[in-house]
Amino acid sequence: MNKTISDIAQMAGVAKSTVSRFLNGGSVSEDTRQKIERIIKQYNYVPNTFAQSLKAKKTSIIGTVVPRLDSFATSQTLIGIDEELRSNQYQMLIANTSQDMQREIDAIYDFARQKVSGIILLAAEVTEAHLKAVEDIGIPVLLVGQQHEQLHSLVHNDDQAGYEMGRYVVGQGHRKIVYMGVSEKDQAVGIHRKQGFQRAIAECGDCEVKYYETSFKMSEAIITAEAILKEITPTIIVGATDNIALGVMKIAFSNKIRIPQELSVTGFGGYDITEMIHPTLTTVKYHYLQAGKVAANHIIRLVKGESVEERTTLDVELIPRESVDKL
Numbered sequence: 001m002n003k004t005i006s007d008i009a010q011m012a013g014v015a016k017s018t019v020s021r022f023l024n025g026g027s028v029s030e031d032t033r034q035k036i037e038r039i040i041k042q043y044n045y046v047p048n049t050f051a052q053s054l055k056a057k058k059t060s061i062i063g064t065v066v067p068r069l070d071s072f073a074t075s076q077t078l079i080g081i082d083e084e085l086r087s088n089q090y091q092m093l094i095a096n097t098s099q100d101m102q103r104e105i106d107a108i109y110d111f112a113r114q115k116v117s118g119i120i121l122l123a124a125e126v127t128e129a130h131l132k133a134v135e136d137i138g139i140p141v142l143l144v145g146q147q148h149e150q151l152h153s154l155v156h157n158d159d160q161a162g163y164e165m166g167r168y169v170v171g172q173g174h175r176k177i178v179y180m181g182v183s184e185k186d187q188a189v190g191i192h193r194k195q196g197f198q199r200a201i202a203e204c205g206d207c208e209v210k211y212y213e214t215s216f217k218m219s220e221a222i223i224t225a226e227a228i229l230k231e232i233t234p235t236i237i238v239g240a241t242d243n244i245a246l247g248v249m250k251i252a253f254s255n256k257i258r259i260p261q262e263l264s265v266t267g268f269g270g271y272d273i274t275e276m277i278h279p280t281l282t283t284v285k286y287h288y289l290q291a292g293k294v295a296a297n298h299i300i301r302l303v304k305g306e307s308v309e310e311r312t313t314l315d316v317e318l319i320p321r322e323s324v325d326k327l
Contacts, residue, residue, distance in 0.1 A: 003043045011039050044109055044136065060090045062299055063111030063119045067099045072271040073288050074122065077144065080292020081120060088300055105129050112137035118299040120144055124186040140302035144295050146188050152302060153311045154295050158192035161268055161284040161316040166200025168318055169236055170207065173327030174264065177209045178234040180224060180244050182216060189240055193268060197238065214244060221247030229255065235264060235327060242267035242274050242283055260325035270319060279322030286316055
């Protein structure tokens with residue numbers, strides 16, 4: 001059951017007018033502010049009049065929820081968003097959730113209370129709690145990097161990326177293959193990218209592929225790769241991200257395994273560092289900066305009530321480099 005201002009006031013032990021003043025940005029004591037904020041977050045309270053107030057008084061601020069800031073993909077996407085928003089006289093607020101799903105949900109409600117005009121959401125997973133939050137706040141939300149039938153989505157073509165990489169690996173003569181993926185909770189990377197790769201492998205017919213799961217963190221990819229290389233000797237390891245691939249290269253160098261003569265390595269992402277290391281990394285380039293600009297353009301159109309396609313898919317580009325040997 002939805003809480004009212006009276007309920008919030010009673011639980012906080014303050015007057016209804018105090019809660020109203022807080023919600024409208026007025027001055028309240030620090031102790032009172034903390035009490036009200038805690039209760040509002042606990043019950044995911046959004047004023048019933050919020051959607052109407054937005055129509056009457058729109059801001060030029062777009063909230064952007066990101067899972068982490070120490071990521072090439074995220075930083076490039078944010079740069080694209082910021083550039084496009086600024087060119088259209090909008091500003092960006094950023095909420096970093098440190099890959100904490102509850103913080104993602106809280107950030108959606110927090111942005112609503114700050115009366116942003118729209119929200120760009122970079123989420124690894126879309127749950128019922130996400131969908132409820134979007135419904136509750138009543139303002140435009142654009143999902144970037146993942147797709148969901150109930151939300152406007154902007155995605156990279158992960159299935160095609162996986163397929164092109166699979167075709168390339170097989171075309172280079174590799175048959176003893178390891179694929180290091182991530183949790184399927186992340187649909188884009190964990191499912192679609194892997195499915196595209198599997199589709200290409202299925203066309204080959206005589207490949208021996210082993211699938212492993214690690215995390216997006218390079219430090220964990222190093223541990224996983226070390227365990228794999230102690231167990232088997234593949235001719236190539238395909239990392240589901242460039243970070244995973246870099247972790248593989250790190251442990252290979254530590255064990256004096258020559259790349260690509262003894263072990264080939266590939267990734268996905270097209271991070272700048274991949275063309276600066278030696279050997280340079282074969283990868284699939286994702287156009288994150290462009291994604292940010294398109295995302296900003298779409299959220300502005302949604303804020304203005306204009307039509308935007310339910311799902312937009314951006315192309316990817318295979319970049320063959322030195323890290324893959326032709327057998």
